[in-house]
Amino acid sequence: MPFFALRFDLRNPAFAGVSMTDRYQAALDMTEWADRLGFVAITVSEHHGVDDGYLPSPLTMAAAIAARTKTARISLAAVVGPFYDPLRLAEDVAVVDRISGGRLDLVIANGYVASEFAMFGRRLADRPAAAEELVTTLRAAWTGEPFTFRGRTVQVTPTPHQPGGPAIALGGTSEAAARRAARLGCRLMGPSPAAWEIYREEALALGQPDPGPHPGGDTNFFHLATDVEKGWTEVAPYAMHEATSYGRWMDEAGVGRVGGWAAPPADADELRATGQYRVLTPDDLVAELQAGGPFAFALFHPLMGGIPPELGWSSLRLFEEEVLPRVQ
Numbered sequence: 235m236p237f238f239a240l241r242f243d244l245r246n247p248a249f250a251g252v253s254m255t256d257r258y259q260a261a262l263d264m265t266e267w268a269d270r271l272g273f274v275a276i277t278v279s280e281h282h283g284v285d286d287g288y289l290p291s292p293l294t295m296a297a298a299i300a301a302r303t304k305t306a307r308i309s310l311a312a313v314v315g316p317f318y319d320p321l322r323l324a325e326d327v328a329v330v331d332r333i334s335g336g337r338l339d340l341v342i343a344n345g346y347v348a349s350e351f352a353m354f355g356r357r358l359a360d361r362p363a364a365a366e367e368l369v370t371t372l373r374a375a376w377t378g379e380p381f382t383f384r385g386r387t388v389q390v391t392p393t394p395h396q397p398g399g400p401a402i403a404l405g406g407t408s409e410a411a412a413r414r415a416a417r418l419g420c421r422l423m424g425p426s427p428a429a430w431e432i433y434r435e436e437a438l439a440l441g442q443p444d445p446g447p448h449p450g451g452d453t454n455f456f457h458l459a460t461d462v463e464k465g466w467t468e469v470a471p472y473a474m475h476e477a478t479s480y481g482r483w484m485d486e487a488g489v490g491r492v493g494g495w496a497a498p499p500a501d502a503d504e505l506r507a508t509g510q511y512r513v514l515t516p517d518d519l520v521a522e523l524q525a526g527g528p529f530a531f532a533l534f535h536p537l538m539g540g541i542p543p544e545l546g547w548s549s550l551r552l553f554e555e556e557v558l559p560r561v562q
Contacts, residue, residue, distance in 0.1 A: 236523045236530035236561055239275040240268045240306075242537060244289040247475050250540035254287055260543035261295075262302050264536060264550065269303035271554060275339075277309040277533075282317070282350045286475070286540060293326045300334035308334055311423065312343035312405040316356045316364040321383065321390060323368070324375035328394040336395035341423050342368060343405035346487040362414065369402055369418045407489075416440060425453070453533050456512045457541075458519060458552040465513035470502035472539030473511040516556035523561045530561075 242261045246254050265276050278295050281288040289295060296308050308330075313323070331338040344361040345351065351358050374381040375390035376399030382388075394400060404415040407426040415422040416436035422429065422445075430448040437445055455473065459465025481498050499505035506512075514522075523530045534553070536546030 235528070236526065236532060238268070238271070238273045239277060239531070239533050240265060240273055241277040241279070241533055241535045242289065242295070243279045243281070244295075244537065245284075245286045245476065245479075245540050247286040247472075247540040249471065249475075250542055252540070252542050257537065257543065258295075260546070261537060262298055264546070265299045265306070266302045267550065267554075268534075269306045271558065273306050275307045275309050276303065277311045279311055280314055281347065282314075283353050284479075286479070293330055296338065297330045297333050300330060300337065303334075303337075305337075307337045307339055309339040310341060311339075312341040314345040314350070315342040315368045316345055316351070316361055317354045318368065320368050320371035321375065321388060324372050324390045327372070327400065328376065328390065328392055331394035331396055331400055332392060334395070338394075338396075338400045339403070340400045341403045341405050342420075344411070346489050347483050348486060362410065365404065365414065366418065369404075369420060372399060372402060375399075412436065416442065421445065452531070454510045454512065455535050455538050456514050456519070456532075457538075458516060458549040458557070459513050460515060460552070462513045462515060466502075466506060468545055469511070469513065469538070469541060470506070472541045473505055474499065474502055474539075476539035477505055477511070516552050519553070519557050520560050523557075 244257060244261060246252060246257050268276060276299055278289060278292040278299070280290060280292045282290045292310050292313060296310060299308050327338065327340060342365060344365055348358065371383060374383075376394055378389070378391060378393040380387050380389045401421065403421040403423040404411060404418070405423045406412065406415070407424045407429045409429065409432050411424070412422055412429040412433035413436045416433050417440065419442065422433040424430070427448040434445055457465055457469045459468075478498055499508070519532065523532065534550065536550055537543065
């Protein structure tokens with residue numbers, strides 16, 4: 235049977251016409267729905283000071299998701315490490331892991347949006363050192379034993395539900411990020427096969443188990459509709475909003491674009507042509523999942539870019555009624 239996951243970032247641009255409270259409540263309802271249907275994971279991500287309200291508190295949201303679900307893993311992908319006090323993050327992650335019964339996974343990213351670093355009074359140049367301190371501190375904290383932190387003896391309680399705490403992955407696409415992940419004994423998370431090969435080589439050189447080939451996985455957006463053209467018309471404004479927002483951040487940071495366009499898309503038709511945002515019929519999705527074999531994977535982002543909850547639900551209901559019975 236294929237694997238399914240759900241993702242939220244809670245963007246809520248004004249043109250969506252949805253209250254932020256209604257969006258949060260809809261997201262929690264959707265997590266309960268996904269858990270009931272056997273989704274394997276629910277992912278939340280993080281940005282700060284964004285005019286569309288992008289989720290700034292993923293741990294708080296993860297705790298709410300944990301209270302509404304029973305089996306799905308909850309992935310923080312990713313926490314922007316430099317913005318956190320290591321001891322407070324250790325405490326908060328431990329509490330959420332306890333609430334979830336050990337279902338929490340943690341990805342730590344260095345961040346790249348300059349305005350966010352200015353907001354928290356952090357320096358971009360300090361990111362590598364902050365990542366190393368954070369990983370080291372979390373692991374020491376989750377033993378439950380006293381340890382030395384910045385010259386003083388501290389102790390973090392309670393410990394997480396998972397012995398030793400949640401596994402820590404590092405996000406990144408650069409050579410430096412790949413080598414850092416291997417050196418710290420963390421898994422690398424990112425879309426770059428080239429970075430993965432560097433990570434794999436470094437891990438083997440350090441005598442670690444072979445992490446294997448790049449895990450791949452299509453994380454592009456799709457929306458289900460019985461009428462593809464109508465469906466695209468409905469989701470296009472939200473796809474454009476998301477694409478231009480991420481594109482602007484990447485351009486400002488000089489990190490290169492992720493996706494199928496080399497410059498900001500001129501319009502929705504140009505964005506659609508990249509294939510990064512798609513509208514599929516239930517038959518289309520069934521065919522793709524069947525072609526993917528027993529390890530096929532589909533990531534749902536039902537509120538992408540500010541999609542109103544009722545439109546997101548229309549896609550999820552089509553999945554439940556017309557896709558899932560045919561691929562189980």
